[in-house]
Amino acid sequence: MEEIKKPDVINQYTGEKWYYSDIVKEHFFKPRNLLLEKPAREDEFDAHGIVGSPACGDMMEMWMKVDPGTERVKDLKWKTFGCASAIAATSMYSVMLTENGGLPIAAALKIRPQDVMERLGGLPARKVHCSVLADKAFLKTANDYFRKTGQNHRVIVSGSRVVDSRFNITDKDIEEAVLEGARTFEEVQQKLKVGVGASDGVRTDVEALIRFYSEKYYG
Amino acid sequence: MLMTKNTNIKRIYMDYAATTPVDPRVKKAMEPFWISNFGNPGGLYEEGRRAKEALEESRKKIAAIIGARPDEIIFTSGGTESINLAILGALKMLGGGHLITSKFEHHAVLKPIEDLQKRGFDVTYIQVNGDGVINAEDVKKALRPDTVFVSIMYANNEIGTIQPIAEIGKVIRDYKLQTKNCKLVFHTDACQASGYLDLNVDRLGVDLMSINASKIYGPKGVGFLYKKQNIKLMPQILGGGQEGRLRSGTENVAFAVAMAEALRIAQEEKTKEAKRLTKLRDYFISRATMEIPKVVLNGHATKRLPNNINISVLDIEGESLVLALDSEGIAFSTGSACTSESLDPSHVILALGKPYEFAHGSMRFTLGKKTTKKEIDYVIQKMKEKVEWLRIVSPINLDPDAQSMSRPEVFAGEGLRVKAKSKNFK
Numbered sequence: 354m355e356e357i358k359k360p361d362v363i364n365q366y367t368g369e370k371w372y373y374s375d376i377v378k379e380h381f382f383k384p385r386n387l388l389l390e391k392p393a394r395e396d397e398f399d400a401h402g403i404v405g406s407p408a409c410g411d412m413m414e415m416w417m418k419v420d421p422g423t424e425r426v427k428d429l430k431w432k433t434f435g436c437a438s439a440i441a442a443t444s445m446y447s448v449m450l451t452e453n454g455g456l457p458i459a460a461a462l463k464i465r466p467q468d469v470m471e472r473l474g475g476l477p478a479r480k481v482h483c484s485v486l487a488d489k490a491f492l493k494t495a496n497d498y499f500r501k502t503g504q505n506h507r508v509i510v511s512g513s514r515v516v517d518s519r520f521n522i523t524d525k526d527i528e529e530a531v532l533e534g535a536r537t538f539e540e541v542q543q544k545l546k547v548g549v550g551a552s553d554g555v556r557t558d559v560e561a562l563i564r565f566y567s568e569k570y571y572g
Numbered sequence: 573m574l575m576t577k578n579t580n581i582k583r584i585y586m587d588y589a590a591t592t593p594v595d596p597r598v599k600k601a602m603e604p605f606w607i608s609n610f611g612n613p614g615g616l617y618e619e620g621r622r623a624k625e626a627l628e629e630s631r632k633k634i635a636a637i638i639g640a641r642p643d644e645i646i647f648t649s650g651g652t653e654s655i656n657l658a659i660l661g662a663l664k665m666l667g668g669g670h671l672i673t674s675k676f677e678h679h680a681v682l683k684p685i686e687d688l689q690k691r692g693f694d695v696t697y698i699q700v701n702g703d704g705v706i707n708a709e710d711v712k713k714a715l716r717p718d719t720v721f722v723s724i725m726y727a728n729n730e731i732g733t734i735q736p737i738a739e740i741g742k743v744i745r746d747y748k749l750q751t752k753n754c755k756l757v758f759h760t761d762a763c764q765a766s767g768y769l770d771l772n773v774d775r776l777g778v779d780l781m782s783i784n785a786s787k788i789y790g791p792k793g794v795g796f797l798y799k800k801q802n803i804k805l806m807p808q809i810l811g812g813g814q815e816g817r818l819r820s821g822t823e824n825v826a827f828a829v830a831m832a833e834a835l836r837i838a839q840e841e842k843t844k845e846a847k848r849l850t851k852l853r854d855y856f857i858s859r860a861t862m863e864i865p866k867v868v869l870n871g872h873a874t875k876r877l878p879n880n881i882n883i884s885v886l887d888i889e890g891e892s893l894v895l896a897l898d899s900e901g902i903a904f905s906t907g908s909a910c911t912s913e914s915l916d917p918s919h920v921i922l923a924l925g926k927p928y929e930f931a932h933g934s935m936r937f938t939l940g941k942k943t944t945k946k947e948i949d950y951v952i953q954k955m956k957e958k959v960e961w962l963r964i965v966s967p968i969n970l971d972p973d974a975q976s977m978s979r980p981e982v983f984a985g986e987g988l989r990v991k992a993k994s995k996n997f998k
Contacts, residue, residue, distance in 0.1 A: 389964060432967035
């Protein structure tokens, strides 16, 4: 692991080193399963999803073909507007879902960003949010498939819960702040640019969410 | 294919606004002060006197170049420290008041000002126009009887646009005469300007001016603050009282000598070098905008530093182009969110009123002494190839005249933080 983590990019504003692994570079320069031509017919793919990341402004679009008998992912194509790690993470994600005959959708939905990062040989901590996008785009694509095949009960709704009603701050906002690098209550406040959690109850709730998402993505 | 393996590729450096290599003449000038002439300028004996002499000579040299008195030059560790000393040094002791600055200053200016805002100061942020130039009239309109400080950068670090500092200086001088507001102080961050523009403090009408060496072929870690004699500052570093009690710590004689020599060379050669680079800059801009589809120039076409090219290459993201061109031996920088610590895209491009995707795809190429036309030809060629490829990867297709973000529904659909950021993202 240490061997492949050679620093080769230094942020000119912060001087911070980025440790992109050789696998990340390989997938950045030669992305797998990239959609080269827009689908000629609308029904060429069985499902489609598009998602944007408010954290950094990246955007991703995904197209999927499914084997109707086994529900395995036969083909997963994508395009992304994002940095090298977003491109590499999506490429790797598409490989993981389609290799060895393809994963069944139910199993594919269980692939976590950490699993992708592990296959990539790691990503710098502040780049973790780039790998979350593929995951979210796939969720939308899978939901599109469920709807198109009349399996509405399988649609996964990731509703958000308001934690601070004064500013309408939701658990999703806290998740985004953690993905952007916030680890403490004060850092989350800074990211959200509002004084979230005025009362002790709200503060405790926010702190619990910070622990939960830190554990989820970085634990 | 892998970047780290490409060690045999010749490097083309186009990030001179980030930092410059040290000029051999500067290196030679500071050489004696490491081993042979190493004394502490505070010493009364010969070693100390010799060091002191070199330090004071450097101070005089700088003062003569900018039309100031030697005791008006305070050596610091660089641009950020000079700016912090200027802003916090002038204002921290005041309980409050009104400050004027612009939205696209360097963070070294914006952060101390935000800090003062929290302590009760009232701040007016002057809006820049779409070309990235501030109107002196807007500064005039913002002045109030309780205005204590104005800080406007001389040239912008990202888009290189030159601000009318002399005009603003005159507006402020007239206002002071008219209203007898003698507390008003005018600071300019001249870090990017010092290699190419006039630095005479009388002509500019500034009370404080920050400059560093690492942008003008001097070493990193040294700069100075010009402080007009009658301006009162509180030191930010306390100790032995060096630099007129304004900046304690044993003086870095070698670096002070280097600072003076770098400034001398920069100012002596600026006319010739500016002429050469302006031609190259315009050549780069015309080729990039004409030969690569959907490339937009950021900032005024001519009211900009002779070495600055800042373009938004639409539909692609900056970090991926930086890495793609790095693998071809080319070094430049981007205003993309992906390369910033805060994950916020360039505040400068957003201040021009452009959608965030333009900031995400903004690329800064800054030229310098070693830049040749041949290098630019190579960069344009490689950029064409890489941009074409990254556009195949990208799902978006922006309108070059866009005023707002392309597909807000994609973000809104996730129920995420579009609202919180809407004040940044149109």
